[in-house]
Structures are given as C-alpha cells and as structure tokens.
Amino acid sequence: MTNAVVAQDLRKTYGELVAVDGVSLDVGAGEFFGLLGPNGAGKTTTLEMIEGLRQPDSGSAKVLGLPSWPRNQKLASRIGVQLQTSAFFERLTAAEQLRAFAKLYRVPVARGEELLELFGLTSRGGTQVERLSGGEAQRLSIACALVHDPEVLFLDEPTAGLDPQARRNLWDLLRATNAAGRTVVLTTHYIEEAEILCDRVAIIDHGRIVECDTPEKLIRKVEAVARITVGAGQLDPDLLRKRFPDAVVTEDETELVIASSDPGPVLAELADHHALRDLTMRGATLEDAFLALTGREYRS
C-alpha cells in the first residue's frame, strides 16, 4: 500500500508555546485516519502543516508524494480541504458557493448540483450560507471540499458543535466518501467519533503523538478496566474498598461505581449482598485508553 500522507518530525512553535513537538505519521491510500486529542493538543496545527497551509519550523510533509510546502498548484487540485471555520463567500447561497468552487477548480458546475443532492442540501440550495444551520453549513463545507473529486480529503473537526443527529448523518456521509476510495484524514476531539469512523487513530497530546493504532488495538493495549455500576445505597462502599483494594470505588447520590480489572469477584460479591439493582457494566473504551496513555481524564 502506498502512502497518501507522510509526515516526518513536524514541529511548530508560536512564541513560547510549542504547538507541535515532533509529529511523524503515515496514512495509507484509502485509509480513514483520525487525529484525536483535546482542544489545544496541536491537532489543527499538525493538519494545517500537512495540508500546506502552514510552514513547519522543521520537519516535512508529503501528500501523494509531493511536498506540501511550499504551496503546489498541482497538489491543490488533488486534495480537498475543510477548515475548522466554514470558509464561504459572504451572502452567497449554498448552490452559488458550490458553483463558485466548481469554477475555481475548473470542473463542470453541474457537479455542484450533484453534491447538493448527495449531501441532502437540494432544498437549501437557494439559502444564503449565513442562514444555514450548523449541520447544513458543515455538510456544505465538506461538499465544497469534494467538488473536484479529490484523492485525499482533510477535515478539521467536521462535527464540532453539531447535535447528535446531525453528527450521525455526517458520519454516514464521511463513511460513504471513504468507501468511494478516498483517503480521509480528520481531526476530532470526540472519542466516539474516532472509535466509530477511523481505521487508525493517532492520540495527540501536548503536540506529540502518544500512540497510533487501530481503535481496537489501542483499547487492548491499556489494561482493560471494567466499570460496574449499581444503584446507590444498596451496599456500604467501604466494605467493597476493603474487599477489593485494587478497585476504584466511588458513590454519589444515585450510583455506586466500581472500576476494576477483574470484574468477576466484584459481581459475585454484589450478588451475595443482593445489591444488583440497576446493574450495568461496560468494558474499556478509547476514553480509558486515553486516560491510561496520557495519565489524565479526557476532557474535550
């Protein structure tokens, strides 16, 4: 498999702040790749250096075998970009935006209509971008990035600020886009999004890649922790703490949570005390992996 993106030791400093501190990564052709991390981790700066928007202080990035800095017109017509803020022409309608981008990329304007349809925006074609909802604007922004049928698509937090329904709609579109053979590179601070969409995820924190692998492997790498939850007030938490010194036991007004790497005996103990009301249990998630890898709670 040839690589669509190759980044080597990218570094970027703004004054005192080290935004990106030596990031290297490869993205295979046709892969769906995610950069996951909290806000301010350096995801966007990394992505912008790969796209060729920013010059790295050191290191280099190649997309489709071509260096992305300095700007290269040949490369520009082969990649699609969606930036964090929706970069639209002021007061133009959704259809006019797509037409304008189609002309700028020298593709037939009919392609614009096609994308409106594909992104479920046909009925909003005559609406000025300022009046589109957040989800519609994001879809239009991605449609604009796809107008020239690029080989690699870069998305910067495509679902930020969307409600769950709009987010799910967009995920379907992104999956379809990737299934059509395009390489997709996205940044996200939603763990769930990375877990659901990405073939591989790079967890990025303080400008460095902490770990990069498939979501399944990332989860397996951390010591699997199960979280057992029952309704509060059924059992004295201190009893559990004494019995299972390795587990983390917390109780609030509604629930008692036991986080343990060995859930079997805990469940048996709860059953012995008839304390199984409202029992739920879930295995380790990417969130636990993040916690284990960075040593802190994930805060998006």
Added chain:
Amino acid sequence: MTSLLTLSGALMRGYLRDRAALFFTIVFPLIFLFLLGGLLGGAKNPRSNVVLVGPVAVYDGLPAHGKAKVDQVLAITRSHDLHAALADVRNGNEAAAVVQRGTGVVIYDSGASPSSAGAVSSVFQYLVDASNLAAAGGSGGSSPRVSTAGQAPRVALSTSQVDDKSLKEIQYLTPGILGWAIATGATFAAASTLIVWRQRKLMRRLTLSPVSVRSVIGARILVSLGIALAQTVLFVVVAVLAFHLKLSGAWWMAIPLVLAGTLAFLSIGLLAGALTKSVEAASALANLIVIPMAFLSGAFIPINDVPSWVQSISQVLPLRHLNDAVLDVLARGDGPVTVLPQLGVLLGFALVIALIAIRLFRWDDA
C-alpha cells in the same frame, strides 16, 4: 481569468446583497446630496431678489394683481444700470438681472445659487409664454399680457450666467460627496474583506485551491473599481437631473481620477484591516480616518474657506486631491492634462500605503 471572474462575481453578488453596504455607499451619500443641496440652495432667502434693468415689457404689462403674484416669489427692484446690476448678481446681492430688448428677454443669473436662479427663470418663462399666448391672439385674456403692438413676434427668453469660476453649492458638493462616498465604499470594503476572510479562513481555503493569490486580490480591486464607477455615474446623473449640475468639457477625466482614488482608499482600508482584528474595530478605524478626511478635504464645505494650516494638513489626504481634481474637470472646465499631477499623487499614495499594509499584515490573529 476564469478564477478572477468567478471571484469577482461572488464578491459583487455578496455586495449587492449587503443592505448595510449598499445604504452607506449609495443611499446615504445621496441623502446627503439632497439635504445639503436643498439646504444651501434655498435657505438664504425665500424670495429671490431680481433686478429689472430698464423697461421689461413682460412684467410691466401685467395687471396689478398679476404683479402682486409675481412679487410673492420674487423681490423685484428696478435699475437702469446694467453694469451695476450684473455686479450685484456676481457678488450674490441679486439672484438675477432681467433685461428685455425688444422681443428678447435675457436673464443674467449666477451659477452660485441654482435654486433661486431656477425660480427666476421659471417665473419669467411663464410670463413669456403667457405673453406669447396672448399675442398669438387666441383665447387670450389671461392676466399677464404684454403690450406689443400689431404683429406679435414671439418673445424669446434666454439666460446667461455671469460667473463661472466661483463655484458654489452643487458644483462643489457633487465632487465632494461623491469622493466621500467612494472613500467610504472602498475603505470599508477592503478593511472588512480582509478581516472577514481572515476570520473565516476563506483566504486560507482559497490558497489551498488552484486559485492564484493574484486572482483573489485582483477580484477585490476589480469589484471595488466597478462599485466606484457605478457610484460616479449615479451621482453625476442625479446631480445633473435634480440640481442642474453643469458638466464641463473634460468631465470624462473624472473616471480615471475616481479609479485612482478608489485604489488609494482601498490601500487605506487594507491598512485599517491589517492593524485591527475584528470587523467592528476595522469599521471604527475606517470611520476615524474617512470622516475627518472628508471634512479636511472639503467634501462638505469649500476647502478655500478653512484656515491655511488645515489646508496644509489636507494636502496629504488622497480625498483632497481627488476632490480638487474632479472639481477641476467636472465643473471648472479645466483640461484633462491639468489633473495629471493629482492622478499621480493618488496612484503614488495607493502604492505606498498598500506596501506598508502588506508589511504589517499577519495571517494569524494570535
């Protein structure tokens, strides 16, 4: 070329849909023109002073109640000295002097106050028409009649302006307000485009498309030049139709002047956009530059009346040079070559300020 046209089309559409921008670049200055044109034109004297030199049959022949009606509109005085009467018109004591030589009625008025001159000429036009009608012998009997004997040759009315170099009101108002409108439009357009495109990252988005930066900047300039031309045409047409602005020979030279001025104002806007981070701050800064510049450049008041130190300051302002030059070719009747220095100053100003703006400009807000 496709990119340039596509971007220009997108910008132009956006501008035409921006009600606030349309208001401040087109409607608001027009309101100003009407307000100032009306105020200065009519406020001095509700009745226009008219001096009749020698016998003026079209007026003298009126019955008493006819004369009373005319006196409601015109303050009539008599004189036998044409020379003195014309001097009075020239220095503004009289709105017009009227002479009738046989069948020719001549009104000498001043371009300084077109509204009162208009009042005088419309009254006399009526008197002349009425006397012609009566003389034609038809159904006659209407009150103003002229006592010409026998065959009634038609009485002809002609007007003649006594002063053409001392320009007032509409003649200086039109170039002044036009210059101000263009300065407002171009400065704000450049400042806000820069800020909005930076905030929304449209510029960054475009740098990742196959569009050249030259096309992007070219489109902004092209659209602003188009808007400035539209403003010019609209203003001159309104001033000619509504306020009887008289265009002199080399008026077309106003077009290159306006275009050069637009470039100068775009560079000011570029500077304001480079120095500020929000659209609000950029608008405030642009206002802070444009409004004092308009006053100091004589956009609303004749620059010759202000103290000399103000005049010296105004020499560094591009609007001053635009105003002066447009006034010269639009109203003073100067030839196209006389304003070439101003054209050069405007272009030089545009170049210098644009270079400074580019040096100060940063893509990142942080």
